[in-house]
Amino acid sequence: xxxxxxxxxxxxxxxxxxxxxxxxxxxxxxxxxxxxxxxxxxxxxxxxxxxxxxxxxxxxxxxxxxxxxxxxxxxxxxxxxxxxxxxxxxxxxxxxxxxxxxxxxxxxxxxxxxxxxxxxxxxxxxxxxxxxxxxxxxxxxxxxxxxxxxxxxxxxxxxxxxxxxxxxxxxxxxxxxxxxxxxxxxxxxxxxxxxxxxxxxxxxxxxxxxxxxxxxxxxxxxxxxxxxxxxxxxxxxxxxxxxxxxxxxxxxxxxxxxxxxxxxxxxxxxxxxxxxxxxxxxxxxxxxxxxxxxxxxxxxxxxxxxxxxxxxxxxxxxxxxxxxxxxxxxxxxxxxxxxxxxxxxxxxxxxxxxxxxxxxxxxxxxxxxxxxxxxxxxxxxxxxxxxxxxxxxxxxxxxxxxxxxxxxxxxxxxxxxxxxxxxxxxxxxxxxxxxxxxxxxxxxxxxxxxxxxxxxxxxxxxxxxxxxxxxxxxxxxxxxxxxxxxxxxxxxxxxxxxxxxxxxxxxxxxxxxxxxxxxxxxxxxxxxxxxxxxxxxxxxxxxxxxxxxxxxxxxxxxxxxxxxxxxxxxxxxxxxxxxxxxxxxxxxxxxxxxxxxxxxxxxxxxxxxxxxxxxxxxxxxxxxxxxxxxxxxxxxxxxxxxxxxxxxxxxxxxxxxxxxxxxxxxxxxxxx
Amino acid sequence: xxxxxxxxxxxxxxxxxxxxxxxxxxxxxxxxxxxxxxxxxxxxxxxxxxxxxxxxxxxxxxxxxxxxxxxxxxxxxxxxxxxxxxxxxxxxxxxxxxxxxxxxxxxxxxxxxxxxxxxxxxxxxxxxxxxxxxxxxxxxxxxxxxxxxxxxxxxxxxxxxxxxxxxx
Numbered sequence: 001x002x003x004x005x006x007x008x009x010x011x012x013x014x015x016x017x018x019x020x021x022x023x024x025x026x027x028x029x030x031x032x033x034x035x036x037x038x039x040x041x042x043x044x045x046x047x048x049x050x051x052x053x054x055x056x057x058x059x060x061x062x063x064x065x066x067x068x069x070x071x072x073x074x075x076x077x078x079x080x081x082x083x084x085x086x087x088x089x090x091x092x093x094x095x096x097x098x099x100x101x102x103x104x105x106x107x108x109x110x111x112x113x114x115x116x117x118x119x120x121x122x123x124x125x126x127x128x129x130x131x132x133x134x135x136x137x138x139x140x141x142x143x144x145x146x147x148x149x150x151x152x153x154x155x156x157x158x159x160x161x162x163x164x165x166x167x168x169x170x171x172x173x174x175x176x177x178x179x180x181x182x183x184x185x186x187x188x189x190x191x192x193x194x195x196x197x198x199x200x201x202x203x204x205x206x207x208x209x210x211x212x213x214x215x216x217x218x219x220x221x222x223x224x225x226x227x228x229x230x231x232x233x234x235x236x237x238x239x240x241x242x243x244x245x246x247x248x249x250x251x252x253x254x255x256x257x258x259x260x261x262x263x264x265x266x267x268x269x270x271x272x273x274x275x276x277x278x279x280x281x282x283x284x285x286x287x288x289x290x291x292x293x294x295x296x297x298x299x300x301x302x303x304x305x306x307x308x309x310x311x312x313x314x315x316x317x318x319x320x321x322x323x324x325x326x327x328x329x330x331x332x333x334x335x336x337x338x339x340x341x342x343x344x345x346x347x348x349x350x351x352x353x354x355x356x357x358x359x360x361x362x363x364x365x366x367x368x369x370x371x372x373x374x375x376x377x378x379x380x381x382x383x384x385x386x387x388x389x390x391x392x393x394x395x396x397x398x399x400x401x402x403x404x405x406x407x408x409x410x411x412x413x414x415x416x417x418x419x420x421x422x423x424x425x426x427x428x429x430x431x432x433x434x435x436x437x438x439x440x441x442x443x444x445x446x447x448x449x450x451x452x453x454x455x456x457x458x459x460x461x462x463x464x465x466x467x468x469x470x471x472x473x474x475x476x477x478x479x480x481x482x483x484x485x486x487x488x489x490x491x492x493x494x495x496x497x498x499x500x501x502x503x504x505x506x507x508x509x510x511x512x513x514x515x516x517x518x519x520x521x522x523x524x525x526x527x528x529x530x531x532x533x534x535x536x537x538x539x540x541x542x543x544x545x546x547x548x549x550x551x552x553x554x555x556x557x558x559x560x561x562x563x564x565x566x567x568x569x570x571x572x573x574x575x576x577x578x579x580x581x582x583x584x585x586x587x588x589x590x591x592x593x594x595x596x597x598x599x600x601x602x603x604x605x606x607x608x609x610x611x612x613x614x615x616x617x618x619x620x621x622x623x624x625x626x627x628x629x630x631x632x633x634x635x636x637x638x639x640x641x642x643x644x645x646x647x648x649x650x651x652x653x654x655x656x657x658x659x660x661x662x663x664x665x666x667x668x669x670x671x672x
Numbered sequence: 673x674x675x676x677x678x679x680x681x682x683x684x685x686x687x688x689x690x691x692x693x694x695x696x697x698x699x700x701x702x703x704x705x706x707x708x709x710x711x712x713x714x715x716x717x718x719x720x721x722x723x724x725x726x727x728x729x730x731x732x733x734x735x736x737x738x739x740x741x742x743x744x745x746x747x748x749x750x751x752x753x754x755x756x757x758x759x760x761x762x763x764x765x766x767x768x769x770x771x772x773x774x775x776x777x778x779x780x781x782x783x784x785x786x787x788x789x790x791x792x793x794x795x796x797x798x799x800x801x802x803x804x805x806x807x808x809x810x811x812x813x814x815x816x817x818x819x820x821x822x823x824x825x826x827x828x829x830x831x832x833x834x835x836x837x838x839x840x
Contacts, residue, residue: 590724631742633730651721
């Protein structure tokens with residue numbers, strides 16, 4: 001039972017965390033406009049966290065959330081307006097809820113938080129916004145009560161019978177917590193009904209035989225009582241108001257909290273039937289399965305091994321020339337490919353999940369920097385491997401800070417140069433071939449090329465008489481330690497520099513690019529592979545060595561014309577139908593002895609928006625390539641994206657086509 | 673067979689640090705020792721994949737049971753001449769921390785001798801041997817039979833060369 005319970009608590013914490021993440025976005029949405037649905041959605045989240053929090057031993061969280069919920073109840077009822085003040089305090093309150101959740105339950109840490117100045121200040125602010133004194137902020141508002149004059153508190157008495165199902169304890173119900181919460185509503189007289197308890201010999205320790213009878217005197221409305229039992233739905237619950245005059249007896253409600261006794265004048269009809277809320281809270285679990293990311297990684301590792309084993313099988317089968325065996329191997333290969341695609345797709349997440357966080361970052365920074373900044377997000381639905389997304393979050397935050405702190409000018413300077421006072425940061429994502437491009441663009445002042453150049457010379461990154469082109473200069477901001485230069489206000493970072501961004505992106509086998517227009521703004525683009533784990537590879541041979549070209553980049557293969565080979569070096573263009581395509585001899589790229597083979601081939605690849613020919617000795621075919629990152633000794637070699645193990649156990653290097661394309665472009669420029 | 677390394681001049685002081693297990697191997701006519709705690713396994717020679725553009729110190733990759741490990745030629749760091757591989761050549765796979773990251777790598781050895789027990793405190797500092805060995809890569813020398821064994825400093829020996837090159 002204990003393990004069941006802790007698993008249930010874990011699920012609660014995870015779900016609550018997601019709810020709170022969503023809550024942040026919802027609160028930020030209020031800034032762009034409010035409607036009934038948005039407010040209701042916020043109210044539902046608060047209500048769910050409160051209800052399930054008290055159920056799973058997060059009393060402090062539930063108590064705090066109660067006040068927060070109160071405020072939104074007020075908004076729902078139209079008694080309160082949504083303004084910036086409310087959004088501010090709500091965001092802070094959300095953070096406080098997250099902190100309480102992180103405590104892991106009602107422990108000293110939670111108690112400390114509950115008694116902290118921040119909590120007090122939040123409650124006071126909430127109460128002030130609601131136009132009440134702190135004392136009455138304690139009382140739950142409801143339409144009926146709202147009409148009453150302030151401070152007139154009416155106590156009513158309720159008779160409650162709570163009878164958990166036999167399996168309730170096994171399912172993680174905590175009657176002790178429910179009773180404690182009930183007692184917190186007012187004065188409660190709780191009696192335990194143990195009459196169903198069997199003799200010890202027949203007792204099943206995991207079964208619940210108990211029931212409770214409670215007389216509660218409280219100023220809270222009926223739905224506050226029902227809310228406590230909202231998630232204790234595997235129990236019979238009867239709630240009856242005891243009228244002072246008549247002592248009217250129970251109208252029994254079997255599994256409340258759906259029905260409302262009509263006789264009660266003071267009873268409040270909830271805004272929506274609570275029954276509708278319960279499935280809402282559980283909707284996620286019925287259609288989706290929650291899997292720890294670690295398990296996905298294990299599956300991926302196993303799949304990698306499977307792919308390698310399958311490649312060996314393929315090779316051996318091909319050698320034996322047994323048609324039956326070969327057809328089975330083909331079948332296995334097809335299944336492995338399907339399994340691979342399915343597994344990869346499970347790992348793919350829309351980048352929106354990380355973009356969403358930045359709205360808060362932008363909002364907080366706007367306040368901190370005193371700059372009015374609008375954040376625009378495009379292409380949030382673009383999908384990326386979970387690992388990539390996880391590791392991108394920090395570099396992106398850093399880049400946004402850079403854009404806002406140093407890219408965007410202050411309002412006065414913006415207006416002086418004819419721009420709107422409000423700055424704009426655009427975050428966008430899109431897929432292009434096997435890469436995902438993520439851009440962060442600001443409409444600020446642009447990089448100060450002269451200042452960067454000067455600084456680079458000072459730091460010895462550039463020769464004093466160098467004539468670098470602007471693109472080369474802009475790359476300088478990615479040099480280690482460069483951005484910490486305090487004299488360079490347009491690019492200097494806070495703490496970590498752009499080099500940290502670049503190394504994070506390179507660790508993901510990605511690239512960074514920067515485009516800046518003086519006075520107009522700066523755009524930094526991160527090019528990232530869609531997945532880190534397995535790709536379709538195109539095997540080519542150079543001498544005795546095998547290399548892998550990512551198949552996604554391959555467009556076609558052509559014979560390498562003798563005529564081309566005979567030409568003087570310097571001619572690096574290939575006539576491909578009506579187009580001229582630049583080409584690179586991989587022997588040259590990898591400083592290998594020049595090939596003497598008679599029939600060579602050119603693999604035409606597309607990368608970085610351009611076509612490029614790669615000259616190889618032979619084409620060996622396709623395979624599934626499990627990408628292994630290169631060690632610290634080889635990670636920085638240009639033109640290599642990683643290594644993989646082939647069917648025969650040999651190690652093959654994976655060619656980084658994008659880097660070669662850039663190299664070809666540089667070579668073209670030098671010739672021109 | 674278990675020997676004990678003797679410091680060249682004086683015996684190991686009593687109550688010194690715990691003795692450490694060392695793997696003794698030969699390379700290009702010299703004898704080296706590495707802490708056994710960092711040795712993962714010892715393999716027979718296998719095909720290697722040269723890495724174009726790699727430093728001479730880490731020229732190739734090998735497949736160690738499905739994982740790819742860089743093959744390190746420590747002779748590059750120790751200013752030794754490369755020699756053709758011997759009959760008893762082995763690949764020693766190490767697992768250690770390089771720049772703070774757990775790393776699996778392999779080194780070439782002409783022959784693996786044995787595992788012995790030693791006491792680091794009893795080791796002589798290097799300068800006595802003159803400039804023969806770059807001192808940052810060696811923690812000490814000790815007597816081993818009739819000859820000397822060089823204790824490698826695995827902290828510095830496998831550190832990659834200075835920072836990444838600047839890419840366009």
